[in-house]
Amino acid sequence: MIDEIRRVAEQYPVARSAILPALRIAQERHGGWLPPEAFEEVGEALDLTPAYCKAVASFYDMFHLEPVGRHLVELCTNVSCALVGAQQVLEAFEEELGVRPGETTEDGAVTLRTIECAGGCGWGTVVVVDHRYREPVRAEDVPGIVQELRDAD
């Protein structure tokens, strides 16, 4: 992993610029989140302190400082999606998964989150499943999506 990060860093005039791709690589390697050792690895690869790496990671919403489920369901509740029923879609996910936003199902399969505007406003509600956009999603589509995730798990 350290070599991989260093190869990415070669694209930049200054190695520190590679910290976001480096953290992304580390997060993928550690099952979708950044445990303390991830910051040591990224720091070693880019010659930065682990504390610095954590300070940067904590600024960005896509880095997770706590474990997440094997699948990530992220739902936009910003204005455009909210106007066309994002809350009803969210409640359908809550019911189907038995968790609140920010929580992971007991079996560790799915983490449910609400996110800010994902940029699919004309086709709301936008739901991002494992980093791929589904749009539009209506409350009645939710059981199918959850079943799909359970089948894939």
Place this chain on the structure above:
Amino acid sequence: MPISEILLAGASERDLTKLEEYHMVGGYAQLARARELEPAAILAELDASNLRGRGGAFFATGKKAGFIPRDSPKPKYLTVNADESEPGTFKDREIMLRVPHRVIEGSLITAHAIEARHVFIYIRGEYLTEFEVLRAALDEAREAELLGGVTLVLHRGAGAYICGEETGLLESLEGKRGQPRAKPPYPAITGLYGAPTLINNVETMATVPKIMELGGEEYAKLGTPDSTGTRVFSLSGNVVRGGNYELPNGTTLRELIYDIGGGVPDGRELKAIIPGGSSVQILTADQVDTPLSYDAMREAGSSVGSGAIIVIDDRACIVQLGLRVAQFYMHESCGKCTPCREGTRWMVQLLHRIEDGDAEEDELDLLLDVCDRILGHCLCPLGDAAAMPIASYVDKFRDEFREHVRAGRCPYGGESSLERVFAPVDQHRGHPTVEVAT
């Protein structure tokens, strides 16, 4: 027939993500021609076109490029802002998905115009598919030896609205928390790694090849004199056919919302329009004939911003709208400047009190006072982007705010379309949004 498409021209008939197809519509011909020209000649075309930045600030593109010092001993950088995250906006995404080569060609022409050998495209982290499409196009362009010795790096963000602000973007690209810098010095002088840096939006860059093809003067005949050319407008909210539509600047909101978008669904009444992304002042239904141009929107008391039109029907409670918008800016405030960091939180707390029917009449003025104390007091416009819309909601819908206070509850009685919307700030620990500090 007048030209109606610039940015997305040819994309309905052909798969312009492929280099071969893009060549068929004259792709990269303007890059080859531009490289034969002196940089100053390209800047002259941009000046003649009166192209203005499509990220939302509307600054003259040619003029901005002209600020890059020609004689700097340092390397010069072009940074393309693809960190699209203004609520309501999804046009850069469409442009990258459908005409990625046009983005690359425009960027390379602009790089030549400022004599930059390094181009960074900073694309928002959530746009994974868009990144893959752009990367595939870049690989094709590199393979075809179109980069001409320029290093073009696609850099993915990681989820932070503030990185769309130009100096926040530069900080992020330098591997730091994306907190904006004090200006001056401006990025044109002291930008990325302390070197001269030009920062342009994706849509701005994708417009450049057609300006070179048509000539700046010809391009300037499209749209209105103050807002030349076309834009990809993002239409969303309570409208039948939401989506991206490329139209000449100066198209009215009515044409976009009713003729193109099919109007407000379910037989509902139009209540309000957000004409340029959630950072701009709201318009009332009687302003629906306002043209989507810079001057006309200013006169109407708002801004055409990022070209994102959010349609709001009569089911929406404006206090709830204000709360949701304020929650967004509170979540995205980087925390560097006190008025923005604290002020956005106060706004959320006050709006909660008003919505819950717990506020007194004078708290409406307190809310406006908080907005006023943010406005113009921060390093970057994020705080302003929270204060301006919220103040406009109170100004334009004061009776509705008052009704909450008088009745001691939301007049929608739980039936608003924005009822109980669960914002991301609500799922974060350490973000108490309800209690008001005493």
